[in-house]
Amino acid sequence: MKLRxxxxxxxxxxxxxxxxxTGFLSYHISRKSLEQETIxxxxxxxxxxxxxxNQWINDATEDIVYTGNLxxxxxxxxxxLGKSTTSGITQKQYVEDLHYDYLLPMVTKGxxxxxxxxxxxxxxxxxxxxxxxxxxxxxxxxxFLQGREKTFVDTIRYSMTLQQPTLVISAPIKDKRxxxxxxxxxxxxxKELSAIMEERSGLRATEDTYLVNAQNYFITEPRYGxxxxxxxxxxxxxxxxxxxxxxxxxxxxxxxxxxxxxxxxYLPERNIAILTEIDQDEYLAPIKYLRRIIYAISGMAAxxxxxxxxxxxxxxxxxxxxxxEAVKKMGADHLVFTExxxxxxxxxxxxxxxASLAHRLQQxxxxxxxxxxxxxxxxxxxxxxxxxxIQLNRSNKELEQFxxxxxxxxxxPLRMVSSYVQLLEERYQDQLDEKAQKFIHYxxxxxxxxxxxxxxxxxxxxxxxxxxxxxxxxxxxxLAQALDNLQSTILATGAVITSDRLPVVIGDGVQxxxxxxxxxxxxxxxxxxxxPTIHVGTGETDVHWLISIRDNGIGIDQKYAxxxxxxxxxxHTREEYHGTGIGLAVCKRIIERHGxxxxxxxxxxxxxxxxxxxxxSNGGNLQIKQELS
Numbered sequence: 347m348k349l350r351x352x353x354x355x356x357x358x359x360x361x362x363x364x365x366x367x368t369g370f371l372s373y374h375i376s377r378k379s380l381e382q383e384t385i386x387x388x389x390x391x392x393x394x395x396x397x398x399x400n401q402w403i404n405d406a407t408e409d410i411v412y413t414g415n416l417x418x419x420x421x422x423x424x425x426x427l428g429k430s431t432t433s434g435i436t437q438k439q440y441v442e443d444l445h446y447d448y449l450l451p452m453v454t455k456g457x458x459x460x461x462x463x464x465x466x467x468x469x470x471x472x473x474x475x476x477x478x479x480x481x482x483x484x485x486x487x488x489x490f491l492q493g494r495e496k497t498f499v500d501t502i503r504y505s506m507t508l509q510q511p512t513l514v515i516s517a518p519i520k521d522k523r524x525x526x527x528x529x530x531x532x533x534x535x536x537k538e539l540s541a542i543m544e545e546r547s548g549l550r551a552t553e554d555t556y557l558v559n560a561q562n563y564f565i566t567e568p569r570y571g572x573x574x575x576x577x578x579x580x581x582x583x584x585x586x587x588x589x590x591x592x593x594x595x596x597x598x599x600x601x602x603x604x605x606x607x608x609x610x611x612y613l614p615e616r617n618i619a620i621l622t623e624i625d626q627d628e629y630l631a632p633i634k635y636l637r638r639i640i641y642a643i644s645g646m647a648a649x650x651x652x653x654x655x656x657x658x659x660x661x662x663x664x665x666x667x668x669x670x671e672a673v674k675k676m677g678a679d680h681l682v683f684t685e686x687x688x689x690x691x692x693x694x695x696x697x698x699x700x701a702s703l704a705h706r707l708q709q710x711x712x713x714x715x716x717x718x719x720x721x722x723x724x725x726x727x728x729x730x731x732x733x734x735x736i737q738l739n740r741s742n743k744e745l746e747q748f749x750x751x752x753x754x755x756x757x758x759p760l761r762m763v764s765s766y767v768q769l770l771e772e773r774y775q776d777q778l779d780e781k782a783q784k785f786i787h788y789x790x791x792x793x794x795x796x797x798x799x800x801x802x803x804x805x806x807x808x809x810x811x812x813x814x815x816x817x818x819x820x821x822x823x824x825l826a827q828a829l830d831n832l833q834s835t836i837l838a839t840g841a842v843i844t845s846d847r848l849p850v851v852i853g854d855g856v857q858x859x860x861x862x863x864x865x866x867x868x869x870x871x872x873x874x875x876x877x878p879t880i881h882v883g884t885g886e887t888d889v890h891w892l893i894s895i896r897d898n899g900i901g902i903d904q905k906y907a908x909x910x911x912x913x914x915x916x917x918h919t920r921e922e923y924h925g926t927g928i929g930l931a932v933c934k935r936i937i938e939r940h941g942x943x944x945x946x947x948x949x950x951x952x953x954x955x956x957x958x959x960x961x962x963s964n965g966g967n968l969q970i971k972q973e974l975s
Contacts, residue, residue, distance in 0.1 A: 354655040358648060365647050369640035377633045381607065384629045385595045387549065388609030388622040395555060396613055396620050398542045403499060403616070406457055406534055407515050411497055413452065413461075414519045414530040423519060423527050427465065427472065449475050456535055463519070464490050464529040472528070489516040493529040501617050502536070502557075502565050504576035511536055511565065511576040540566045540575075552625040554600075557618050558585050565618060570602055584608040588619040597626065816940075819855040821848035821893065825882060828862035832870070840877035841870050846884045849891045851960040857936045862895075864929040865956050869897035872954075890942065890959040901950040911944070933958075 413419065449461040453475045462474035469485030484490045492498035493516025500514045516531040539557075543566040546553050557565035562581055564574040571578070583598035588610035600606045600623050608623040767786055825845060829836065836843065843866065851858070862882075869880045875898050885892040902910065911934040937944045941961045948954035 353658060354652055356655070358651050358655065360651065362644060362648060362651070365640070365644045369637075369644065373633065373637060373640065376636055377630070380629055380632060384550075384607055384624055385609060387547075388595065388607075388624065389611075391547070391553070391555060391622045392609055392611045392620050395542055395545075395622075396611060399539065399557075399613070399616070399620075402538060402542065403513075403515070403534075406532065407497060407499060407517075409452065409457065410515050410517045410530055410532050414517045420519055420521055420527060423463065424521050427528060449473065452532070457538070458532040459535045460533040462531055464493075464516075464531060466494065466526045466528055469529075487514075489514040489531050490529055492516065493531060494518055494526060499616075502559060502576070504563075513539075536566075536575075543567075544569075550624050550628065552606075552628045553622065554606075554624070555620065555622045557620055558589070559618050560589060562589065568601065582608075584610045584621055584623070585619065588612050588621065814854045814856060816852050816854060818850055819853055819858060820850050821858065821884075824855055824859045825862050827859045828866060831859075831863050832867055835867065835870055839870050839873075841873075841880060842877050843880045843882070845882035848882065848884050848893065849886070849960075851891050851940075852962075853940045853960060854936075857939070861933045861936050861958065864933050865895045868929060869895060869899055869954070873897060873899040875899070886962075887959075889962055891962060893958045893960070894955050896953065896955040898953040901952055902946060902948040902954050903950055904948065910946075 449463075452458055452461055458475075460474060460476045460479065462471045462476070462479055464470065464484055465472050469483055469487070469490045471479050471482045471484060474480045489498055489500045495518065497517040498515070500516075502511055502513045504510070505512045513534045513536060514531055515534065516529055518526055519528045519530050521527050543555050543557065546555075552569075554569040556568040556571075558580060559565050559576075562579040562585060563576050564571065564578055564580060565576065567573075567575050580601045582600055583596060584600075587594065587596065589612070591612050591614070593611045595607065595609045597605065597607050600608070605626040606623040607626055607629060608621055610619060610621045612619050770786065822845075825848060829843060835841075866880060866882075870878050879898045881896045883894040883896065885894070911930050934944050937958050937960075942959040944956065944958050946954055946956045
């Protein structure tokens with residue numbers, strides 16, 4: 347591919363990637379937000395309307411129960427349905443009185459379309475606000491059978507007699523002795539139910555809420571249907587799901603065949619389902635508009651980036667062409683470079699560099715003595731570097747000797763301070779108050795900690811100076827020695843330690859035992875689980891053996907990956923975990939002496955795995971490390 351095309355492609359990618367990435371994220375975040383907002387709106391709508399339905403039915407039920415418990419109504423029904431009447435009043439007159447005094451006013455209010463009273467034994471309609479229903483036998487219907495015992499709310503059904511959907515509520519009417527006198531029933535005016543379903547917030551243009559019964563029939567008219575109530579069935583995904591007793595939301599095709607997002611809720615006490623749906627085209631309209639804007643911005647960015655890329659390519663390629671021609675001419679004219687490219691840009695600097703290179707090459711060809719002199723200077727510099735390395739090695743050994751001597755000299759006065767303070771405590775214990783004894787304890791503890799720090803410092807300095815020559819050692823026996831040294835700690839904590847079959851490596855066996863001991867002791871110390879569980883594993887690469895020590899301890903934050911291997915660095919206070927903070931530094935120095943590396947992988951609260959590598963042979967750099975040590 348030509349350079350110009352590469353430049354244009356690079357500019358196009360630089361311009362398009364941020365736009366496309368930002369557009370992609372904006373599109374999906376906005377879609378998710380709109381979808382969640384729409385779902386919340388529909389769920390709230392279902393909840394509100396189901397509450398309205400239950401309240402409407404409960405209010406009607408209370409009306410039926412209240413009317414059935416009216417003393418005058420019970421008295422008149424007892425008299426009207428008895429074998430004889432008093433005061434010469436006929437049953438027909440009682441019927442008229444009941445009709446006008448109690449039942450008709452309730453129908454007039456609009457909540458019921460019909461109220462009727464059934465005889466207790468035959469289920470005959472003896473009184474009704476609809477005269478055409480009087481005399482009919484309803485003894486096989488649930489509202490009569492259930493209404494004899496308790497208040498009963500029937501499911502919404504299609505009445506073949508009335509040729510319309512009905513919802514009947516019934517309740518028993520009993521006399522003072524508690525004996526059944528009659529059953530009072532009322533057919534609710536389902537226009538109120540339809541009115542509840544037709545109420546809309548106005549926030550969504552295609553908002554549609556309707557009810558479906560267990561037989562997949564519409565109970566109320568959907569927004570885009572006509573004469574659907576208990577006449578047509580619906581088998582959409584939302585309806586099928588909700589009739590299985592599951593409430594939720596999903597995207598599917600509605601009864602019109604239009605893609606919608608729907609929220610559905612099952613009302614088990616009514617054995618019906620309520621669904622609210624909104625057309626996908628409506629709630630996705632802002633997203634589609636955003637997508638068009640993103641496409642437009644992307645197209646504009648592409649055009650602008652291509653124009654800028656074209657101009658940048660011209661600005662870059664024209665001087666490059668001149669430079670290439672000049673270099674070709676330089677080869678033909680015996681390293682004479684005459685092209686001058688104006689400006690201060692990189693290509694102009696490159697032309698100057700070519701001119702300088704040509705001049706230097708000419709000088710090199712003319713004077714070989716200068717080249718030989720440069721070689722001598724380099725040799726002298728290398729000799730100085732070698733001398734410096736020797737002096738640095740000698741200085742390191744002197745520093746290690748100084749640390750050793752200073753540590754010995756420091757320990758003696760510390761032992762003296764500790765001994766005399768303890769002697770002071772023993773002899774004058776009865777004369778010292780609690781505060782003085784506490785001060786003595788602090789002094790002794792500080793001296794002991796200082797001795798431990800000095801001893802650890804000595805151990806650290808001896809890693810290189812007192813190490814043994816390398817030889818083949820079996821890591822299985824070295825691990826066993828380390829576990830013997832930690833036996834009391836293992837028994838005290840109940841630690842469970844397992845291992846794979848470990849390899850034979852080239853190294854200092856004493857120091858490798860110290861590495862095992864330090865790492866396992868740390869795993870036990872920093873474990874909050876009882877018992878600590880530790881596994882020593884192995885692996886290999888082409889040039890290294892890999893040994894791992896995995897525990898179930900408190901874990902280490904990865905941000906401390908370097909800090910924990912620095913001498914005297916601690917991640918916890920002495921009150922939380924004892925120690926001087928030198929163990930891992932010693933391990934790191936031992937592993938590096940062996941030509942390997944040490945690191946860890948950890949998840950806070952889930953344990954840590956330390957990894958150590960050992961070379962499979964002791965050649966090269968490893969041999970140099972032994973000689974220096």
